[in-house]
Amino acid sequence: MKRIIYLFIISLVLVLVPLNANAQCKGFAKKICRMELVPYIHDGNYHAAILLEGEEAELYKTFYSGQEYRIAICGSDNLPEIEFTIMDANKNVLYSNKDNDYARVWDFNLESSQQLKIAVTVPPGGNEAEEPESGCVAIMFGLKVK
Template identity: 60%
Template structure:
């Protein structure tokens, strides 16, 4: 009985430690690679990155302020062929999708009114049959234009 509890506790500790290690690597990927794509916009200081597998998606809610010009940049590791991202308002009305723009990695825009927007990233499943699903780091970066 004690050995099975020990094994269970060890497995839980290992399970909790592994994602933090891969998330740290993903954050470093965002810092070293993805942040460069914001130029000439100024990075907002936040690194929003996670490991995603083909077929998965993630949402991020962010407040954008009236009169400001922004760049959203979505970047993924080389193992992922393309990443789709959408920007929606709180009613989930799509304001932008890169799927209609040849999967562009960034979008520049200006907001008229301060509002919260939803950024949805999706990693499409590659078309190859009988292939193992690929995973990789996906980062969402925000830049602010300063004149």
């Protein structure tokens, strides 16, 4: 009976730990990353994930002419500076934060509506012998109310 209880507790811990990590990710996106959007209004969409050093994420979105956008991309403190590039549908790089001191935000508007890709990379850690760090990475969009 004790063993069953023991197994149940371990199972519960293993299931709840990722959920707790996700909950922390939501808190990080909401309390830390969203602040980067000010004075723009957050569009309300939630894009965040736990990534390891060396991992990548991509986001596809249509951006509309006539709107003013701010993109904010943030990683938790234990991760290295997050890199991101914005590409058009022909894979031309329109912006890279690597060329801009790893800025967390990018403000832009468009003459015509476009589908763009945002490629996000958590650079690999310096020490290969160590376990890679993992942390929350959030991608958020701000809009200007006119």
